[in-house]
Amino acid sequence: MTRDDVQRWLDAYLDAWRTYDRAAIGDLFAADATYAFQPYREPLRGRQAIVESWLESPDAPGSWTASFEPHAVEDERAAAVGTVRYLEDGRQRTIYFNVWLLRFDADGRCVDFVEYWREPPEDLRTTM
C-alpha cells in the first residue's frame, strides 16, 4: 500500500460512516477481517459482523466530523492518526484522538483493524 492508497481507504471509511451504506461499509473489509474497538478486546470477526456492528447504533447525520491521515505505512500495514469531533446543537460536545492500526490484503481491503482512542481531560473536551 502507498500513502495515497491508505488515504483513499481512510476517506472511503469516513464516507461509509457518513452514509451507513451497507455495501460501502462491507467493501472496506476483507471477508474474514477482524475489527477491535480496543487493543485488549476480542475483535469482531468477518465482514458481516463488522457491517452489522456499524449499523447497530448509527451516529446521526451531521453529529460528528472526522479527519484521518496515514502516519507510517509499511508494505501491507499502515498506522493512521486522526480526530473525531462529536457535535450537539452545532457545538462540540467532545473530541477523540485516535490511532488505527491497519493491515490490508492484496485487493486493498482491510484485514485487521485495531483502534486506540483517547479523550482529553473534561475541561478541554469542548474547546480542543
Next chain:
Amino acid sequence: MTRDDVQAWLDRYVAAWASYDPAAIGDLFTDDATYRFHPSDPGFRGREAIVGAWLDPTGDASSRDEPGTWQARYEPFTVDGDRAVAIGSSRYFTDASRTTTRDVWDNCYLLEFGPDGRCRSFTEWYVPRPADRL
C-alpha cells in the same frame, strides 16, 4: 530508520526508564524534541524538559516507578522513513516480587526521528486494560 533501528531505540527507551539515568534518557531525544504523554497534551519541549518530566513526573522523584515493579516491551508496527508507530504493553506489579499484577496498559507510540536516529516527536496513547483482562 529500519525496523531494527526502531526496535533498538525502543529497547533503549525501556532501559532508560529502568535506570532513570538522565544521560540515557536525554540521549533518546533530539535537542528540540516534543514529548506528549497524551495526544491532547501540549507536550514537553526540548531534551532538558523531557528528562525533567521523566525524572520527576509530579515535581519530585517520589512518583518514579520502583525498580523491578514493572515490565514493558514495545515493538514497531510500521516504520516509514523517519516515522514509526510502535505498540506494546506495560505491566505493573504490586511489588518487586512480581507475583501480583496491579495494572496493565496497552501502549501505542507515534514517533518521528531526526537524521541521527534520535526521536524528535513522541506521542503516546495508553489504554488501561479492565481488571478481568490483565
